[in-house]
Amino acid sequence: MAIEKEGTFEVNGHSLYTKSWLPSGATKAKLIFFHGFSDHLGRYEAFFSTLAARGIAVYGLDQRGWGRSVKKPADRGLTGPTSQVLADMAAFIAPHLPSSPGDPPVFVMGHSMGGGQVLTLACHPDYQESVVRRVRGWLLEAPFISFSPEEQPSAVKVFAGRLAARLMPHFQLKHEIMPEHLSRDPAVREDLARDELMHNTGTLEGLAGLLDRTAALARGEVRPQPGGALRSLWIGHGTEDKTTWFPASRKWFDECATEIKDREFKTYEGWYHTLHSDGPDSEQFFKDVGDWILARCEDEQPEAKL
Template sequence: MTIEQEGTLEVNGHSLYTKSWLPDGPTKAKVLFIHGFSDHINRYNHFFEQLVARGIAVYGLDQRGWGRSVRKPGERGLTGPTMQVLADMAAFITPHLEDKSATALPVFVMGHSMGGGQVLTLACDPAYQDSVVKHVRGWLLESPFISFSPEETPSALKVMAGRLAGRLLPRHQLKHEIMVEHLTRDPAVRESIAADELMHNTGTLQGLAGLLDRTAALASGTVRPLGGGAMKALWIGHGTLDKTTWFEASKRYFDECTGEVKDREFRVYEGWYHQLHADGPDSEEFYKDVGDWILKRAEEEKTESKL
């Protein structure tokens, strides 16, 4: 049985919608989840329930500008600059790291798509190494936005114009439609996405510029995990037929982390699309892979604490 609890997180006077999915029994680990562009946390219900069934508690929030954290149309896509995005995530994660007792649960941070790129950016930021990164047991990225897929790559002229406009009109809203047929192979999920009024496909010029900058930094290798074992473990899963974010970019980034992250795994989902958590019956395999990876490291953490 899954216990669901809703709440809010106050960050700099802004209220963000939060929700948790908790086991009705012993809990072995925590996962803090960051959703993707034009997405919201309640679209991952089935995935989270599968983790909860294995004793993994899940905590999520609708990011600033998305889902139930939007109270009026003018707030759609109003994420703020990258500095604000990272600060919101840190404010969400940090309270779960404050328990230093022997019974504290290991904490994992996971992000999907745009959220995956944000999570990776946070994990590589020197400003958060001591307060956040060193205390997280593992980082998981589902179809992370490290680079556009060839089908979605905007022209250089469009990118340049967008960044210039973002400096002049940062709060100007702009629609960016994501083709639902590129997200999942499941017809029922495609229909539910098209009918979901919370998935508004609206960004601001400032938010979109920040997204482009983060992606460019990740794709170029400028943003990488720091050495010294700050990032304890990394898992990346990506579908080979993802037409929203690029499989090849994720694999290249992973291969270049050899020296910084010793415990790492790249999971190839042959023929899968973008939403590994909602790609039809095959998604059961994804649920198992994620749960197995988390529980193995949670058990290792438990063993190490007894030594």
């Protein structure tokens, strides 16, 4: 049984909604989680409760511009540039990092857009010593490394959007993500369509930053820094994901993660984008993530799984 707590996180004058799922017994590990585009923590309830029941405390926040951190319509999609996104993430992770040898190990995970953000942070040279080296493992759920063919915008639209972002950074633009592209479960699709917190609105500045991060990942320009600060990496992706592209995740893993000894790529055959809510099979995803985290609480030198 999980103990749920709501709160706020203050960063640079902004108050962001937070929620944690804590074990009723001993805490074996901590997981810091970052959600995806037009997403919020409320969509991960079953996943986080299951992890907490296994002794993994989960801490998350609705990022700037999303979910319950939106106080007024003008806040929607107002994420700021990539530098702000990464600074927010690092600031939220920092208080949870171990301060003594007996503290539970910390893991960081992101889904979709959040997965791309987490990977960018884990590979960023400015955060290697302050954050990356102190995190035991990094997990990515269907990370946004490239659009799926179904969601790929035209080159003209991308160019025009980046140009406009320089002139009108806070201009809001809708980017609809079809519920039928996210989950195989009809009940989840209906719930997604009704979810008023999922506003599908970005700002030109935020969308441009998202596109730039994704392009850098897809080109292989973002990869682990020399020195081994990024110790462990797990990527899970569904082969029928219609939002982010499975082949791009696999390609990045095969070409850019070779220096990470402890790495695993988990293929979910036939699954869609929200592995945490893709029908009854999602319980297997819960188990895979929990098993991977708990194994690293016991074993500091696991072997790679290719």
